[in-house]
Amino acid sequence: MLCIIGLYPDIKTSQLLIPQLINHLLSIAGIWVAVWFVIRNKFSDRLKFREQEKLDALFENATEGFLITDTKGQVVLSNPSATKQFGFTKEELIGKPVEELMPKRFKSGHSHYRNSYYVNPHSRSMGSGVELFGMRKDGTEFPIEISLSSFITEEGMFVIAFIIDITERKKDEGAIAHHVEEIQNLNAHLEQLVEKRTTELAQAIIKLERTNKNLQENISEKQHAEQALKESQRIYSAIAHNFPNGIIALLDSNLNVIFIDGNELVKLNLNPSELLNRNLTSKIPINNPDFISEKLNRVLDKKQQSFEISIVEESYFVNAVPLIDLYGDVNQLLMVWLNITERKRAEEEIKNALEKEKQLNELKSRFVNMASHEFRTPLSSILSSVTLIEKYPAEAQQEKRLKHVDRIKGAVKNMNEILNDFLSLGKLEEGKIQCKPDWVELNFIIDDVLETMNGMLKQGQRININLPELSENIFTDKNLLRNILVNLLSNAIKYSPEESVIDLKILIIKSEMIIEVTDQGIGIPKEDQVHLFERFFRANNSTNIQGTGLGLNIIKRYLELLGGTITFKSEINKGSSFFIQLPKNQN
Known part of the structure; x- marks a missing residue:
């Protein structure tokens, strides 16, 4: 949708093209669904088994919903996408009249439209110009687009309905339409102002032309006319020179500059006197000179033109009008340029803000989904252990009580890790985490990290440490470095079995510090390794181990x-x- 809007300045036109494009694609899809249905019901004995499997997979895995109905309007076949859209099982849909899949307000007249379609069946969109809705099993409605196609077998005529759920598109269109309306209103206002000033200036130019004609015809009044002309030119030059955030230019029929002034020339480092009698496009560094030449030639054909151009890093809205003399000829044209760079930046900021808001909403949604899922297990464990502890009041049952206390501690630790990951990610997204380097002893950081890790080790696990012989002082952010080490070591502990060894090795080579953490854990599948540092990503072989999929992403952003x-x-x-390279002394 956004790509089409970018290609077609007329938003309404681009919005009309989208349904046409979708209908065309769905018509093509109708051909292979009909072929699939016919082959599946009539010619399956003629096809090789693997070819039938391919067609079945194509139908079953299509992202659009497909319903095939007979001449009674009853569903005879559906794909998984259709059952998901309407909330029914495949068995519930078979034999069901299609009217039961639409809101009540559409049911009464639908049978008439359905019968009309059977009289003249052809591929088309359903309900052209009308908003269509489907109704789920639970009675809720959702907006849809439907395209129809038909085919005939020995069993009679069948109709294929291609159904697309457009709920998200409707939301996006509403947001885009709102912002587009705001921008269009702003453009309209600016264009009105420019057009008004252009018209006033054009009238002043015409007045000067008439004055010049009078000078040629009335030699006796030459002195008086010359004085009036000088005064008019002085006023005109004053207006042009002080024109805010713009340029005013007068060109002849060869697009040579007759007059040009405006405070934007100073910003562009251009001297008005050096532009006189020169072709406009050859002296001003316009990014697309052929484009502006084409537009100005249209003005000479008595067609007013409005367009945007870029010069260096500045953007301008240009309004060009023909100056028609007393004989109806156009030998000159007037251009008024208005700097719209700030408006362009504002539009870009709106676009970026919308994208960031979308990303933040996605992050919030992922947090809610993951938190509700990841907290369920530890909370259930805590509740279960608390209930069981109550059943062991005797002193002799202390060992059983301690066992459940440990389970509670482990569950709380898991929830704490999840919350820490999300808090760290949130601060990174908001730009609240900054590097604050200071001199710190490396051994001090290592001792602090190991003290934290000792409480997390599984039975029989141990951390083997290999550090420089002499204690090193490094200039870095100790909190960020500590969090990186804690995340790496906690991952090694989490994904390694009991009775295993985890190696922590640190080397100082000249001005560089190298950290290596090695475990004997489950490893990472090769196909998952390319996604390892992505937000919320978890390898296929780690889904049964609690985690958020944020740890390595946070480590990478800390290292940046x-x-x-x-x-x-x-x-x-x-x-x-895992191998980390860090400058020994942070700048």
């Missing part, structure tokens, strides 16, 4: 703040190694 990089290598069921 510190000027560092991260790489890794991994092998299934053998483990993973």
